[in-house]
Amino acid sequence: YGMDAARVYSATAVSGMSMQACDIYGRCTTVQPDLAAGPPPAQSARLLLPSAGTVLTTLDPVTLSGHAYDWKGLDLLFVKVNARTAFFKSWRDDETGANWDFTWTPPTEGIYRITPLLAEAEGEVPLQNTAVAAEPGVGDDLPFHSYVPLAMDAATPTRHLSFLPIAHKPVTARDIFTGTAAILYVDLTPPTVALETTLLTQQQALGQQVVELSGPVADATLVYMVEVSIDGGRWDMAGVASGRWRYPWMLDGAADGTQHIVAVRALDVAGHTAEVAADVTLDIVAPAAGAINYGYVTAAGAVVPMQPGDHVVDAVAFVVTWDASPGDTGSTRYLVSFSSRPVPRPDELTTYMTPGRHTEPVASGDTRYAVVRYMDEHGNTRTVEAGPFFVD
Known part of the structure; x- marks a missing residue:
């Protein structure tokens, strides 16, 4: 099979149009197409x-x-x-x-x-005849217009004034597209950026071996990008939202207690750059717990060991003792409580600076939970909870 075709375009609709198709043997078919005007071009x-x-x-x-x-x-x-x-x-x-x-x-x-x-x-709206009077000297046979004098150069006050017709055309807009x-x-000025904290603790931890670096960032026009580099490594993009940048740092085995150089740079839409760097200390590991023992005090003053879930009948007080955190250098604090709820309120915790013993009075019908928290100097905390303990 073979075919020759020609395509013709017309700017206006025409009538009497037909289309003919013929094969190579001269056999033809003629059809009359249905013509329809297309939509006008869009505004x-x-x-x-x-x-x-x-x-x-x-x-x-x-x-x-x-x-x-x-x-x-x-x-x-x-x-x-x-x-x-x-x-x-x-x-x-x-x-x-x-x-x-x-x-x-x-x-x-x-x-x-x-x-x-x-x-x-x-x-x-046509001009109102009472709006403006024609200047003297204007021919009466001229159509009525409003005339205003051109601004005259003060240095040549003897020049004749000229007048321009002005059109008065109050306009109401419709069909707005x-x-x-x-x-x-x-953008004229560079952005500003800062690293908010140089001590990374459990408060900045996002999970196992992940901590968040963050800080404020601003630009008079628009911050384009914030990047972070750790210890001179490659620049990696941080997230930016609501005037703050955030970067999840994958520690990849970085040792606790070590220092690292963190560099942060911000770019605005004009390519202006601001950069800061700081030494950052990594401390996200909480103190290890020492040995903890629980007991109750009888009316006779004897201390009897007890275990979580025990019911005791002659207790006048509960007592807990704890050993120091292994490897403690004297900076660990101990927050201890026998609370009536699994998670004690802050005001129910008693703070001790050394290992020791904590006693709280109890009464018949009490249910208590023991909490011992080991907290280092940077606020990293390990909590040991036990209970409930019942007084019958």
């Missing part, structure tokens, strides 16, 4: 230069230019910078497509949304 209004996403690094005036199209004919164009109208243009002829431009001076650093809007105008918005950035 369009957009900023072309500077292109969307452009970063301006000065407050110098810049020319904003774009294109507008409306198949019905252009009437009104408004260009808004953020929420304020910065430019207006109107057309009197049946022009469907036109370029537009104006000079805009950024007031300060920031993010600016450029939004062109098209609208149709209606409601032209919002064009394609574009974002421009104005």
